[in-house]
């Protein structure tokens with residue numbers, strides 16, 4: 330793939346960076362990234378990846394746009410209320426950059442389809458906010474040997490990590506072995522969320538995804554970045570692989586992607602933060 334004259338202009342601020350250059354930009358244009366959830370985290374993730382010229386972006390979500398989403402889900406506008414989120418997102422993303430192929434996955438992700446969806450992509454970015462989807466995506470990425478850029482947000486706090494299990498890195502289950510009991514963790518619709526804080530976490534996920542594609546810098550592999558908006562602090566803690574992990578440990582009990590039960594407080598199939 331050779332860059333056209335228009336692409337040289339469009340991506341000139343990338344190409345100027347010695348770490349990216351023309352070759353790095355061509356790499357981005359050849360890459361395929363899946364965004365699971367196109368809400369509070371998925372909006373900045375998809376916007377930056379599309380603007381960056383990542384060649385193909387899959388967007389998976391089963392929800393429709395609601396008025397209460399608009400406080401933080403910046404890909405969706407007031408006129409979009411009632412539309413399917415993937416349709417609403419696609420309209421804007423295609424206008425932003427016609428170089429990028431936007432692929433919609435409109436239904437609910439489940440144990441039956443998740444591996445087939447994930448298989449088509451190089452990197453998966455999780456912007457969902459429910460445990461069912463997080464475990465599902467983690468397990469599918471493990472079995473399909475895909476890098477997973479995971480993010481979560483709660484009220485004023487957020488976390489990001491990159492799970493690279495095919496290179497011996499930790500997985501989400503090493504960090505959180507079991508789904509919390511029903512009703513223990515309040516959902517974002519119960520607990521609230523500072524909209525702009527989702528923008529920070531989603532943008533960190535977009536940066537980590539671009540670094541993975543380009544092979545530059547120090548990735549958040551085996552590290553958990555913890556962000557607090559009130560103290561405006563970023564801390565990172567080192568993570569260790571759990572030898573007893575049910576998925577990636579020495580004696581794994583999980584051999585295939587299974588369906589998990591959703592905590593009671595989650596009301597939608599794929600609510601996004």
Ligand SMILES: [Zn+2]
Pocket residue numbers: 499500501502503504571574575576577578
């Ligand atoms: Zn693990």
